[in-house]
Amino acid sequence: MTQTKLDFVQICPRKTKSPCLYPRAVRFGVEHGTAALTGLLVAFVAAILGGEVARRLRMPAVVGQIAAGVAIGPSALGWLTLSEPLELLAELGAILLLFAVGLETQLADLRKVGKTAFLVGLLGAVVPFVLGVAWALSSGFPASKAMFVAAAFVATSAGITAKVLQELGVLNRIEARIILGAAVIDDVLAMLLLAVVSALQTKAGVDIVNLLKILAVAVGFVAVVAFLGTYVMKRSSAILDAPLDEKSPLPVSFAICLALAVASAYVGLAAIIGAFLAGMVLAETPHREELEHDFARISAILVPFFFVVTGATVNVGLLASGPVILAVVVVTVLAILGKLMGCGLGARSLGNRAALTVGVGMVPRGEVGVIVAGLGRQAGIFPEATYAIIVGMSLLTSVVAPPALKVLLSKPEEPTAELPAANG
């Protein structure tokens, strides 16, 4: 431990002729890596400022936070260096965000919208995938690679929409519930799809038995946690009161959240899906409101890191060429249309405006799109330019959807179903 921590010469505050104002050993006060701490400070202040600017422009705070992340990220101003600690904090932020959202969601509410959510998740995966394949084929990719490219069109970043829904205080509306339910379905499908398209890149081809195993494990995990967990919590919430800790049940709840997030990651789903389920399970206990209140405070400190880091992962340099910009616009339009059509179709029983709201809510691809694109680039499936295009699309969909969602959800008195593009 000490070895890595005690080499602080590089962060000596003054670069004067004399090597350093302080002998190296003196800087033991700087023990746990001031550089990492400085990174946190920069990221957090950027998030505050970005969020504040967005709010004053009447946009959701997340848009400003992502934009701030892009601005200070390594590819733009370079004030923020992405590091493992910062990324873990961002992950923790996403986990706490979805946990908090889960606390505001009850299984009974989700079950009511189960069918619709399933349709939204399914069609919201199929239509973008088809559009993605079409674009990739027309761009000259062979079929198997085209399907990998299209896989990056599919997965929604639940965190971004969830935060907007939370900010607007509309998590109890039917559209919000459908979006959250569909996000779980979407994640299961996206994982399967990525398994299929990855297998297609190898000589071995698709192993149906293995895919069914993956599906069974993922669905089984969600079902067991959601149904059994809820059942157990309803009956035995007393275990939350058992600890002597006067902050109880806060620490135990956080442990449950972390445990299900880790378990979720181990079965191949996103960690945030497990965190969401953990929140939903704890929402069945009498501690629900207390936990909601407490975790809102904790989220206020940690969630901003998620959005800033999401923005900072974007390499703006790759986007600075005419053809790439054009392609980004085309791909973004396709990615948006895919979700609007697919999810809208799935939710059409709710009426036009609600269906549109659900579709818009599923539009952001966020860090998930960036990650899939990174996989493809790393495996040599597509070139840098394609990577840049998908990353650009992920960012644009993440920035365009929240303001549109805000408009659609904050004026329920005007039941029109116009496209909100003019406001985005």
Add this chain to the structure above:
Amino acid sequence: MTQTKLDFVQICPRKTKSPCLYPRAVRFGVEHGTAALTGLLVAFVAAILGGEVARRLRMPAVVGQIAAGVAIGPSALGWLTLSEPLELLAELGAILLLFAVGLETQLADLRKVGKTAFLVGLLGAVVPFVLGVAWALSSGFPASKAMFVAAAFVATSAGITAKVLQELGVLNRIEARIILGAAVIDDVLAMLLLAVVSALQTKAGVDIVNLLKILAVAVGFVAVVAFLGTYVMKRSSAILDAPLDEKSPLPVSFAICLALAVASAYVGLAAIIGAFLAGMVLAETPHREELEHDFARISAILVPFFFVVTGATVNVGLLASGPVILAVVVVTVLAILGKLMGCGLGARSLGNRAALTVGVGMVPRGEVGVIVAGLGRQAGIFPEATYAIIVGMSLLTSVVAPPALKVLLSKPEEPTAELPAANG
């Protein structure tokens, strides 16, 4: 970013003949390092369990958390690997702990005890240093190295005592205020001392001008933040209300805390000193109670990482030899006596029991002792065995002091001044 994150083969949940249930690419849900997340889970669950066991044994929770850290650490069970992200989280925990303590402290309260706190800090540094030099000389170290060894006897780990004081709800008692004030003095002196003894190891020798510079910067920082910051906050706390964020002033307060922690580290002091000052400054605003309440929630999640990681840094293997164990006991007794005598002398105007309480409160060396010892080992100033002895002393003082402090502070109706060794 993606490069480092996507190599998940090693954390595949099943080690069967087939390489992995999931193709590598499928595991994109595991994006941000499930290994790191698993580490957080292990550390946090250990902290909960350790704290709970300690509480049931009527000991302060921190003792159990440190012990749990030792148990699961790399040198014992090996369930926890220390990593940069975990250490940053631990640092953040320590920062939030001292920030929360600062929020419960007002400058006016500290000023009242200023003289006593200064004496406690000064004598509490001098006496352990003298005892340390005596031990090191008698162990055969030459004078300059003996002084380095003794430097590890000096610095108190404010976090451990602060947590105990907070748990007992006695932060407003005069002993608590003196301990907190003295911890600031102690940190300034320890930094200076380390500068001196480090310089003594080189041919250049001690540069008085440079030392005065270091002292001026450190004292200037504390004074400017404490007095100017408090003055500004008293008058212009409206800036905390300016943001539109409905969680305001929480995020801005956290930013101020981080900023002063980073600034503190840059002037050579411990980051937690800056966090403590930030809390004290914000305690002057009308938001004090709200912030106290909110940061207590945030601390409940992050502070346990500090104690578990502190425990996990101890290499128990080094301590498993007869002569080393004997030396640890001797050194621990000297380290305890040094603080009891020095600090008790400084606080003798308060009466025996209060003076003893202050002395006990300054006993824990915690992670600070470990860090100084690590510096000495790294620089080749002393061998592994000496390192192990100092680390053992740091751990023992941290585990012995909290229960003694609890006994001394929880029975104010018996104004006896007996040594609490029997209860420790």
